[in-house]
Each structure stands twice: as structure tokens, then as C-alpha cells.
Amino acid sequence: MDISQIINELGEDRENYFNAVAPPIMQTSNFAFKKVADLSKAFEDEMGGYLYSRGLNPTVDILRKKLAALDGAEDCLVFNNGAAAIFAGIFANLKQGDHIVSVKAPYTWVQRMFDVILPRFGVTATYIDGTTIEKWENATTPNTTFYYLESPNSWDFAIQPIQEVAALAKSKGITTLIDNSYCTPLYQKPIEMGIDMAMQTATKYIGGHSDTLGGVLCGSHEMMKKIFDSEYLNIGSGIQPFNAWLLIRGLRTLPARIERITKSTAEVVAYMKQHPKVESILFPLDESFPQYQLAKEQMKGACGLFTFVLKTDKREQVVKFCESLKHIMMAVSWGGHESLVIPKCAGIKPADFDPGNKEHRYIRMYIGLEDPVYLIADIEQALASVE
Numbered sequence: 001m002d003i004s005q006i007i008n009e010l011g012e013d014r015e016n017y018f019n020a021v022a023p024p025i026m027q028t029s030n031f032a033f034k035k036v037a038d039l040s041k042a043f044e045d046e047m048g049g050y051l052y053s054r055g056l057n058p059t060v061d062i063l064r065k066k067l068a069a070l071d072g073a074e075d076c077l078v079f080n081n082g083a084a085a086i087f088a089g090i091f092a093n094l095k096q097g098d099h100i101v102s103v104k105a106p107y108t109w110v111q112r113m114f115d116v117i118l119p120r121f122g123v124t125a126t127y128i129d130g131t132t133i134e135k136w137e138n139a140t141t142p143n144t145t146f147y148y149l150e151s152p153n154s155w156d157f158a159i160q161p162i163q164e165v166a167a168l169a170k171s172k173g174i175t176t177l178i179d180n181s182y183c184t185p186l187y188q189k190p191i192e193m194g195i196d197m198a199m200q201t202a203t204k205y206i207g208g209h210s211d212t213l214g215g216v217l218c219g220s221h222e223m224m225k226k227i228f229d230s231e232y233l234n235i236g237s238g239i240q241p242f243n244a245w246l247l248i249r250g251l252r253t254l255p256a257r258i259e260r261i262t263k264s265t266a267e268v269v270a271y272m273k274q275h276p277k278v279e280s281i282l283f284p285l286d287e288s289f290p291q292y293q294l295a296k297e298q299m300k301g302a303c304g305l306f307t308f309v310l311k312t313d314k315r316e317q318v319v320k321f322c323e324s325l326k327h328i329m330m331a332v333s334w335g336g337h338e339s340l341v342i343p344k345c346a347g348i349k350p351a352d353f354d355p356g357n358k359e360h361r362y363i364r365m366y367i368g369l370e371d372p373v374y375l376i377a378d379i380e381q382a383l384a385s386v387e
């Protein structure tokens with residue numbers, strides 16, 4: 001289906017709500033029944049209709065249909081945030097004694113799940129540099145049942161050969177989940193590449209305005225039903241109707257925003273690359289990127305996020321740069337209208353800062369919807385302030 005049709009029409013039933021162009025927010029917790037037989041049917045299959053909004057809700061369903069179609073998936077569940085989507089997708093597919101192979105340095109709360117929560121249930125994880133298929137093969141043990149991918153990673157943009165990892169997993173009966181937040185389905189469609197579940201945080205590009213959280217999990221209907229009937233209803237982290245409505249609104253402008261951000265990011269990256277105070281830059285579709293070829297093969301585009309390293313070994317200079325920006329704000333998250341910066345060293349105790357470790361000097365930047373000329377001027381004056 002055409003992306004414009006998905007975004008503007010799919011799932012919307014305007015004749016049922018006064019031909020309103022924007023859908024109503026079905027702000028209801030429960031749904032009434034006239035017949036006991038119908039109520040019984042809803043108890044038996046809660047995913048087959050509307051019973052209670054911890055399960056399904058009509059506003060949320062409009063969003064589900066659009067997001068599943070964007071990913072080329074049969075079905076989709078939308079959560080209150082991305083971390084919940086990942087938690088449910090992983091937890092639903094594990095049992096005691098299972099082993100996970102995961103890319104190293106996955107999203108913070110995924111790492112916490114693997115390191116702290118799952119070991120309590122006898123599940124272990126091995127982290128690998130997942131850049132080649134051999135690394136996945138070598139880390140797989142007889143009890144490996146799950147592969148966790150994040151491609152690209154949201155700090156160093158390391159990518160995995162998605163099709164090969166998916167094929168290896170299929171041959172061994174291993175379930176796969178990928179964090180596709182960086183690309184969104186506009187730039188990468190992992191389900192079509194053979195991955196079982198594609199996750200993205202809707203907090204970032206789909207919401208697009210830094211005013212709501214959401215998480216998307218796409219896959220087969222069978223997989224989504226399995227998750228719905230257990231983790232989804234039990235954790236109770238399904239998205240609320242108002243937030244779903246905000247995400248439908250965000251979707252309307254997603255392609256236009258992504259296009260603008262892609263263009264602006266390329267301009268800012270080009271500026272940074274030639275600046276004498278910038279040591280190096282990490283951006284998956286830049287020729288200097290170590291996995292540039294693979295990135296070009298499997299990603300239709302790259303936007304928003306890049307990481308750079310200042311030509312300095314001093315923590316103070318990194319701090320100085322970040323604090324000298326006048327318009328670009330310092331905050332976690334990304335994908336909104338506003339450009340952001342975050343230094344890796346903010347999460348490292350000053351005494352542990354090791355200038356020899358390039359990662360400690362990483363500064364991540366997100367380019368939003370502002371005029372790139374305005375952003376570059378801000379970066380220029382901040383770079384001028386560092387030694």
C-alpha cells in the first residue's frame with residue numbers, strides 16, 4: 001500500500017464519526033454488551049474485539065493498522081513506551097535456561113533487562129560485536145533461543161547484516177527482535193528482511209514533538225496474539241487512547257519531517273567533517289563510516305543522529321562545548337522538533353574518564369527541524385569556545 005494511503009486513510013472509518021477528518025479519542029476504559037453470549041466471546045478472545053482498554057481500544061487500533069502496514073507486518077501492538085515493547089517481545093519468548101545472543105551496548109534498559117532482570121529467571125545473555133555473521137554463529141550455543149539486534153546502534157551506529165542474521169536464526173529455530181528506532185520503517189524494513197519482530201520507539205520520530213511516549217512492536221499475527229494474551233495484558237503497558245491519538249497525528253507528517261531532517265543532518269555532518277577541532281565523526285551513511293557499504297545496502301537513508309569526537313583529551317573541553325551551545329539543548333532522547341546534544345561523559349564519573357578511550361569522548365548530536373544555517377552557527381560559536 002502507498003505510504004500516503006497508510007498515513008492518511010488506513011484504519012480510519014470517517015463515516016462512523018460524522019466525517020470528521022481527525023479521528024475521535026475513544027477515552028473509555030470499558031465497552032458495554034447487550035448479550036451474555038457476546039460477553040463470553042470477548043472473554044475467550046480479548047484480541048478479537050473491545051472489552052476493556054487495557055486490551056484493545058478503537059483509537060489505538062487505528063494506529064496499530066497504520067504501523068503494521070508501514071513495517072510490512074501482519075500485526076502490531078503499541079505500548080506506552082519503547083522499553084515496554086522490547087520487554088514484552090523478549091519476555092514472551094523465553095523460558096528458564098534459555099540463552100540470548102545480543103549486540104553489545106544495546107539500549108540502556110535492554111542491557112538492564114539482560115544483566116539484572118532475566119538472570120533471576122535463569123536466562124543468560126552473551127554480548128557480541130554483531131557486525132559479521134560469524135560472530136553470531138560462534139556465540140550461538142545449543143540453548144540459544146533468542147537473537148537481539150539493534151541496527152544501527154544509537155551511539156556508534158554499529159550495524160548487523162540483518163538478512164544473514166535472520167536466515168541463520170530461522171535455520172536454528174531462534175526468535176529474532178530488532179530495535180529499528182534509528183531508521184524507522186521508512187528507511188529500513190526488518191520484517192521484510194526475515195526478522196520476527198521489529199520494534200521502534202514511537203517517542204522519537206513517530207511522535208516527533210517531544211510530548212509523548214510510545215513503543216511499537218510489529219510481527220506476525222500469531223506472535224502478536226501470543227504477546228497480547230500474556231505480557232501485554234499482564235504488564236498493562238498498552239498505550240492510552242490520547243497518546244495513541246498524538247502518535248496518529250505525528251504520523252501524518254512523518255515522511256516530511258524525516259526528509260527535512262535527513263537533508264539538514266547531511267549539511268551539519270559535512271560542516272563538522274571539515275572543522276579542524278573535530279577529530280572524527282560517526283554517521284552510517286558517511287563514506288568514512290567503517291560499515292558504509294553494508295549501511296548503503298540495507299538502509300534507504302540515515303538521519304538525525306550522529307556522534308563526533310573533539311580534538312581534545314580533556315573532559316572539561318567536552319563539557320565546555322556542550323555548555324556553550326545557545327540554541328541546541330542538552331537532553332536525552334531525540335526524534336523531536338528540537339536539536340539536542342548529549343556527551344557520553346555525562347554518564348561516566350569524572351574520575352573514571354579515560355581520554356584514551358574514544359567512547360568516553362563521544363558527543364552525540366540530534367538534528368531536528370530548525371534551519372541548518374541556524375544550527376551550524378550555534379555549533380560554530382560553541383566550537384570556537386573550546387581550546
Ligand SMILES: *Cc1c(COP(=O)(O)O)cnc(C)c1O
Binds near residue numbers: 080081203333
Ligand atoms: C529511546 C529509545 C528506546 C526506548 O524507547 P522509550 O520510548 O524511551 O521507552 C529504545 N531504543 C532506542 C534506540 C532508543 O533511542
